[in-house]
Amino acid sequence: MKSLKNKTALITGASSGIGEAFARQFGQMGLNLILTARSGDKLAKVAAEIRKEHAVDVKIITADLTSPSAADKIAQEIWNDKLHVDILVNNAGFGKWANFLDEEKQTYTEMIALNIDATVKLSHLFLPQMLKNKSGGIINIGSTGSFQPTPYIAVYCATKAFVLSFSEALFGEYKDKGITITAVCPGNTKTLFSEVANAQTEGQTYATPQQVAKEGIAAFMKGRNYTVTGSFNNYIQSLSSRFLPRRTIIGIVANMFKNKVKSYSLT
Incomplete structure (x- = not known):
């Protein structure tokens, strides 16, 4: 995208972490915002601070996107208010x-x-309105786990592999129609993710959410299909599956993570 002037961004999971960092940086850049998350109180606090600091319009929608109907309800509320979405995060x-x-x-x-x-x-x-305007795009948050199978984080990393593949496929469909689709793939980031994930991450290095958002927005503005944020080691990790046999990668990653899970049994 050449310019974000007078644009509106919809950001999911915007009450904390990477989503909040995107909201604050887009607000600083002058974008109007639509923020959604499950935590209405936290969301309202973030929105109030952004309005005060940057004098932009901020609409909040409290929603649980694990509900099958949530996405449609969010869209309908936006359209009922005569708003539009130029950038979806x-x-x-x-x-x-x-x-x-x-x-x-x-x-x-x-x-x-x-x-x-x-x-x-x-x-x-x-996407249809973006195509009509021949402008805008989507930023999808992937992970360094998007690039290889990851034992002990199997389902999460499989979902993030989907996010990367889906994003790049849409990039291929719409890049010549004025639309940018960028997958942003962070490594360890200082958010509540590790706590929710029940992860052993002591001693590991972290990027900040602000760094992820800054690098992600820069990649989007440059029209990139994906970016790996954070340290150079994250980028090297993303390339490893291209040069080593998949079975070797599985073994390496399994050894990395088998002592980092806080294991318990349901049986």
């Missing part, structure tokens, strides 16, 4: 670090609904 998501059978089926159902289904539904809802 599909950020909402969660993961679990665990032996596969140590989590309930319902956890995985909700993870897939949020990480995959909501991303597809919201993209399908808002």
